[in-house]
Amino acid sequence: MxxxxxxxxxxxxxxxxxxxxxxxxxxxxxxxLPGTEVRVDMTSPLGDPTAYLVRDGxxxxxxxQARAVHVEVxxxxxxx
Amino acid sequence: MSNAHLLDQAAALRDDLPADxxxxxxxxxYADAAAISSHTVSRDSQRARLTAxxxxxxxxxxxVWGFAVMGVLFFAVFWFTIxxxxxxxxxxxxxxxxxxxxxxxxxxxxxxxxxxLTGILIDGAYLGTAWVTAVMLPPMAIFFPLFTLLEDxxxxxxxxxxxxxxFSAAGTHGKQSLSMMMGxxxxxAGVTATRIIDSPRERLIAIITNNFSIxxxxxxxxxxxxxxxxxxxxxxxxxxxxxxxxxxxxxxIGVLTTLLVSWALSKTVLRGQTSAYSLExxxxxxxxxxxxxxxSLIDRTLFVLRRALLMAAPAGAVIWLISNVDVGGxxxxxxxxxxxxxxxLALGLNGVILLAYIVAIPANEIIIPTILMLTMTLxxxxxxxxxxxxxxxxxxxxxxxxxxxxxxxxxxxINLMLFSLLHNPCSTTILTIWNExxxxxxxxxxxxxxxxxxxxxxxxxxxxxxxxxxx
Amino acid sequence: MTSGFQASSAGPACTSxxxxxxxxxxxxxxxxxxxxxxxxVAGNPNTGKSTVFNALTGLRQHVGNWPGKTVARxxxxxxxxxxxxxxxxxxxxxxxxxxxxxxxxxxxxxLFGRPDVTIAVVDSxxxxxxxxxxxxxxxxxxRVVVALNLMDESQRxxxxxxxxxxxxxxxxxxxxxxxxxxxxxxxxxxxxxxxxTRQPATSVRRVKQRNAALERAVATLSDKLGQAxxxxxxxxxxxxxxxxxxxxxxxxxxDGTLGDLGRGAAxxxxxRPTGTAAR
Numbered sequence: 001m002x003x004x005x006x007x008x009x010x011x012x013x014x015x016x017x018x019x020x021x022x023x024x025x026x027x028x029x030x031x032x033l034p035g036t037e038v039r040v041d042m043t044s045p046l047g048d049p050t051a052y053l054v055r056d057g058x059x060x061x062x063x064x065q066a067r068a069v070h071v072e073v074x075x076x077x078x079x080x
Numbered sequence: 081m082s083n084a085h086l087l088d089q090a091a092a093l094r095d096d097l098p099a100d101x102x103x104x105x106x107x108x109x110y111a112d113a114a115a116i117s118s119h120t121v122s123r124d125s126q127r128a129r130l131t132a133x134x135x136x137x138x139x140x141x142x143x144v145w146g147f148a149v150m151g152v153l154f155f156a157v158f159w160f161t162i163x164x165x166x167x168x169x170x171x172x173x174x175x176x177x178x179x180x181x182x183x184x185x186x187x188x189x190x191x192x193x194x195x196x197l198t199g200i201l202i203d204g205a206y207l208g209t210a211w212v213t214a215v216m217l218p219p220m221a222i223f224f225p226l227f228t229l230l231e232d233x234x235x236x237x238x239x240x241x242x243x244x245x246x247f248s249a250a251g252t253h254g255k256q257s258l259s260m261m262m263g264x265x266x267x268x269a270g271v272t273a274t275r276i277i278d279s280p281r282e283r284l285i286a287i288i289t290n291n292f293s294i295x296x297x298x299x300x301x302x303x304x305x306x307x308x309x310x311x312x313x314x315x316x317x318x319x320x321x322x323x324x325x326x327x328x329x330x331x332x333i334g335v336l337t338t339l340l341v342s343w344a345l346s347k348t349v350l351r352g353q354t355s356a357y358s359l360e361x362x363x364x365x366x367x368x369x370x371x372x373x374x375x376s377l378i379d380r381t382l383f384v385l386r387r388a389l390l391m392a393a394p395a396g397a398v399i400w401l402i403s404n405v406d407v408g409g410x411x412x413x414x415x416x417x418x419x420x421x422x423x424x425l426a427l428g429l430n431g432v433i434l435l436a437y438i439v440a441i442p443a444n445e446i447i448i449p450t451i452l453m454l455t456m457t458l459x460x461x462x463x464x465x466x467x468x469x470x471x472x473x474x475x476x477x478x479x480x481x482x483x484x485x486x487x488x489x490x491x492x493x494i495n496l497m498l499f500s501l502l503h504n505p506c507s508t509t510i511l512t513i514w515n516e517x518x519x520x521x522x523x524x525x526x527x528x529x530x531x532x533x534x535x536x537x538x539x540x541x542x543x544x545x546x547x548x549x550x551x
Numbered sequence: 552m553t554s555g556f557q558a559s560s561a562g563p564a565c566t567s568x569x570x571x572x573x574x575x576x577x578x579x580x581x582x583x584x585x586x587x588x589x590x591x592v593a594g595n596p597n598t599g600k601s602t603v604f605n606a607l608t609g610l611r612q613h614v615g616n617w618p619g620k621t622v623a624r625x626x627x628x629x630x631x632x633x634x635x636x637x638x639x640x641x642x643x644x645x646x647x648x649x650x651x652x653x654x655x656x657x658x659x660x661x662l663f664g665r666p667d668v669t670i671a672v673v674d675s676x677x678x679x680x681x682x683x684x685x686x687x688x689x690x691x692x693x694r695v696v697v698a699l700n701l702m703d704e705s706q707r708x709x710x711x712x713x714x715x716x717x718x719x720x721x722x723x724x725x726x727x728x729x730x731x732x733x734x735x736x737x738x739x740x741x742x743x744x745x746x747x748t749r750q751p752a753t754s755v756r757r758v759k760q761r762n763a764a765l766e767r768a769v770a771t772l773s774d775k776l777g778q779a780x781x782x783x784x785x786x787x788x789x790x791x792x793x794x795x796x797x798x799x800x801x802x803x804x805x806d807g808t809l810g811d812l813g814r815g816a817a818x819x820x821x822x823r824p825t826g827t828a829a830r
Contacts, residue, residue: 028106030358030648031680033681035107041134045143049254051361056677058262058361060241062248066355083804086775090793093768102795104762106648112758113682120717121678124709278651362597363676363704368731 001073003052004066010039014070019068028067031055038071106155140238141344150239152238154261157226161265162299166359169543172217176210177472199404200397203469208396208446211470212388215445220294220384223265232367236261240359241423250339251346253282254359256289258336261277263293267509270295271516281352285342287513288526291505292334292341292451295442301500302327304448308479309493330497337502349525387508391442399439399450400468403457414458427494428551430541432486437499443506446470447500452478455486492550502534508509559572573764586628586637588747591664593657593688594672596643596679599700602730603672603739604640631740636747638782639666649685650658659799667747670739672698675705675712675727683720686758693755696722696742703729722755757787768794792798 006012014036017024030055032038039053049060061069100106139145184206190200228237236258244254255277270290277283294302303323311323319380346352401411413435421431435448449470454466465471473481482488504527505513514523545551592607594600608627627638641660642653659667673681673687678699685698688695718725722743728735735753760766772790783789789809792800803809 023333023648024103025106025646026358028103028110029649029683031110031683032105033107033110036110042137042141043123044241044244045146046242046249046298048245049241049357049359051241055680057680060244060357060359060361062244083779083807083809086772086779086804087801088792088794089775090772090790093772094794094796095796097764097768098762101762101765104765105795106646106762109683109686109758111761112686112756113679116682116717116720116756117679117722120713122713278653360596365704387686414732442680499745 002062003069003071006040011039011074013037015072018069030059054080082520102532146242161219161223164222168218172214176214199400204397204400207470208392209388211446217384220380221377224380225373228372229367232366235360237361250342252278252285252342256286259286260293263290266506267295268512271512280529281350285345287348289338289341291530292338298500301447302497305493305497309490323487330501403468421445427538428491444506489551491545499534499538502530504531517544586635588667589637590668591639591666592670593641598672598674599730600672602645606730608638643798668743669695670698675699675702676708679691689755691785694746696746697725699725699727700730702727
C-alpha cells in the first residue's frame with residue numbers, strides 16, 4: 001500500500017519511494033527513506049495535506065507525494 | 081588541465097556502481113545517525129510526541145476550532161494594530177506634522193530662508209517624511225512583534241498546514257498564506273518572508289501576488305472611502321458596520337485575486353510541476369516575549385525611518401515642486417492633471433487621483449493628503465490649502481472637498497478602493513523584489529501585472545456603471 | 552535557573568560569571584574587521600541556531616521558527632580570551648547533499664570559506680534526525696563543535712542523552728546547552744577556542760558507505776584526489792560529490808580551485824593562529 005492509504009495511528013515501514021531526482025532527495029533529507037517507520041499524526045482540516053511522524057519530526061506531505069511512498073503496515077498496529 | 085583525468089576516473093567508477101547508489105549515500109548516513117542515537121539517547125516514555133503538543137495540534141488543526149482560532153487570532157492581531165496605533169499615531173501626528181512643521185517653518189522663515197527653499201525642504205520633504213512616520217511607525221511597531229510572537233510559538237506553520245489545500249489548488253505552496261499575512265503589515269516585509277518557500281517557482285508566485293495583501297499604508301485610504309461614501313449610503317445606525325463591511329469586502333477580493341492570479345501564473349509564465357512539497361511542523365515553543373518585542377520594535381522603527389527618509393522625503397519635495405513651478409501661468413501639477421483627466425475619467429477616477437498615485441509610488445500612505453491638497457489647490461479658488469502642502473481633514477470636510485470641489489461620486493470611491501488594492505507595489509517593495517529576485521523580468525512583471533489589472537478592473541467597473549446608467 | 556544537564560565539569564552556567572562576561576567576551580556586533588578565526592554556525596531549521604548565533608555575538612537577528620530564515624549569510628563577531636572570532640550564520644538546512652539554494656550556500660561556505668570552527672547546532676529532542684546533517688558536516692570538515700541545544704526541552708520530554716558517549720562517537724566536542732537561557736555558553740566558547748587553536752581531532756566520525764562497491768569507489772577516488780591536491784582535508788566527501796556528478800565540484804576540480812582549498816587548509820593548520828593571535 002502507499003502512505004496516503006495509511007489509517008490514523010497505524011504504524012508502517014517505508015519500503016520504497018516511487019519518485020526520482022530532487023523530490024526523492026528532499027524526502028530522504030526529511031528522514032523518509034526505505035526502512036523508516038512512519039505514522040499518521042493528523043490531517044489538515046481541508047483534507048490535505050497529512051502530517052506524518054517521521055524520526056521524531058512532524059512532516060506534512062500532500063497526497064500526491066504520499067502516494068509515491070510505498071509502505072508496509074507493521075504487525076499488530078492495524079486497527080480493526 | 082591535468083586534473084581532467086580525475087573526472088574521467090570518477091565517470092568510470094560511477095559506471096560500475098549500482099543504479100541506486102545515490103540512495104545508498106543518504107541511507108548510510110541515516111543508518112549511522114540511527115546507530116549513534118540508539119546508543120546515546122534514552123527516553124522515559126515511548127516515542128510519542130509530547131501530549132500537550134498533540135492536544136494543541138488537535139485543537140489548532142481542528143475542522144471547526146482550527147479555523148475559529150485562526151480567525152480570532154488574526155482578527156486580534158489586526159484589531160490590536162488598529163486600536164493600539166491610533167493614540168501613538170495621533171501623538172506623532174501632532175508632534176511632527178502639526179507642531180514640528182510649524183516650528184521648522186517659522187525657524188526657516190526667521191533665518192531668512194527664501195520661500196522656494198522653505199517650500200521644498202519643509203513643506204515638501206519634511207512634511208512627507210513626518211507624514212509617513214506618523215502613519216506607519218505605530219502600526220508597524222505593533223503588527224510585526226505580534227506576528228513574530230505567533231511565529232516563534234510555532235503557530236504559523238499550522239496555518240500553512242490548514243490552508244494548504246487552497247494554495248495547492250492554485251498551484252502554489254501553503255506557506256504562501258504566511259507571506260500573504262505578513263503583507264498585510266507591509267508588502268516589502270511580505271516579499272522578504274517568501275524566503276520560507278524553498279521552491280523558486282512557488283516563491284516567485286508568492287512574490288508577485290504579495291501586492292494583493294493590503295498593506296498598512298493602504299488601509300487608511302480604504303477606511304476613509306468606506307466611511308465617507310459607502311457607510312453614508314446606509315442608515316446612520318448601520319453606517320459604521322456597512323463601512324467596515326466594505327473594507328473587509330475589498331480585503332476578501334484581495335485574497336481571491338491572490339489565489340486567482342497565482343493560479344493563472346502557475347498555468348502560464350510560471351508553469352511547471354508543483355515542486356516537492358514539504359512542511360515541517362516544529363514543536364511548540366514558548367516565545368521570548370521581551371526579546372521579540374525589543375528586536376521587532378528596533379527593526380521596524382529603523383525600517384520605517386529609513387523608508388521615510390529615502391522614499392517619502394523626495395516624494396514630498398516633488399509634490400511641492402509640481403504644485404509650485406508654473407509653466408505658462410499654470411502649475412505643472414495642473415498641466416499633468418489636465419493631461420491625465422481623460423484616462424482617469426475612463427477608469428472611473430480622475431486626473432488628480434492618477435497624479436497622486438504617480439507621486440506617491442514611493443509611499444502609499446501619502447495618497448489621501450496629496451489628493452486633498454491637489455483637489456483643493458486646483459479646484460476653483462478654495463482657500464484653506466497651500467500649493468504643495470499636504471493636508472489632513474476630518475471626514476466631514478474631506479467629503480465636502482471631494483464631492484463639491486473634486487466632483488467625486490460613489491463610483492470614484494469604489495474604483496479608488498479597487499485601484500488601491502490592485503495597483504503596482506510601492507517603490508520600497510519593488511526594490512525588495514529586485515533584491516530578492518535579481519531579475520529585471522520578474523521585477524517588471526511584479527510591478528506591471530498589478531497595474532494592468534488595476535486599469536482593467538477599474539475600466540470595467542466604470543464602463544459597466546456608465547452603461548447601466550448608475551452614474 | 553538550576554539545571555542538571557551539565558555533564559561537563561564546568562558546573563552550573565551563570566551568566567554573571569567572569570568566564571564569559573565582558574572581560575573575555577566583548578560582544579562586537581558586526582565589527583568583524585580584525586579577527587583571528589572564522590567560525591560558522593550550521594544546523595537544521597528550528598534548532599535555535601540563530602539563538603546561539605545571537606548569544607555569541609549580541610546581534611539581534613530575528614529567530615524564526617522556519618527553515619531557511621537566514622537566506623543571506625548573517626555575520627557577526629566576538630572576542631574570547633583575547634582572540635577575535637568572526638561568526639557566520641549559515642542557512643538552516645536538513646542536508647548538504649541536495650540542490651536547494653540554502654544548502655548550496657551552507658555547503659560552499661563550509662568547503663570554500665574554510666571556517667576554523669564549525670558550530671553544528673543540534674536539537675537534542677530530535678537527535679537522530681539532526682545527526683544526518685552533523686555527519687555530513689563531519690565529512691567536509693573535522694574542526695567541529697556540536698552544540699547540543701534545547702537541553703531544557705529534551706529534559707522536559709523525558710529524554711536523556713549520554714553526552715560523553717555522543718562526543719566519543721562523533722570524535723568532536725559536544726556541548727549541552729539551552730541557548731535561550733544562556734546555559735552552556737561558557738562551555739561552548741571553551742570548546743570553540745580549543746578546536747580553533749589546536750590541531751584538528753584525528754578520530755572524527757566518517758560515515759562509511761554501506762554499499763561495498765561504492766565504498767571501494769570512494770576510497771579509490773579519494774586516494775587519487777589526495778595525490779592531485781595534497782593537503783585537501785575532505786577527499787572522501789569530494790570523491791562522493793564527483794561520483795554523484797555534482798557540477799560545482801566538477802568545476803572546482805577542473806579549474807583547480809580545489810587545489811587552493813588544500814593549500815589554504817595546510818596554512819590554516821600551522822601559520823594562521825600564532826601569526827595573528829599576538830595582536
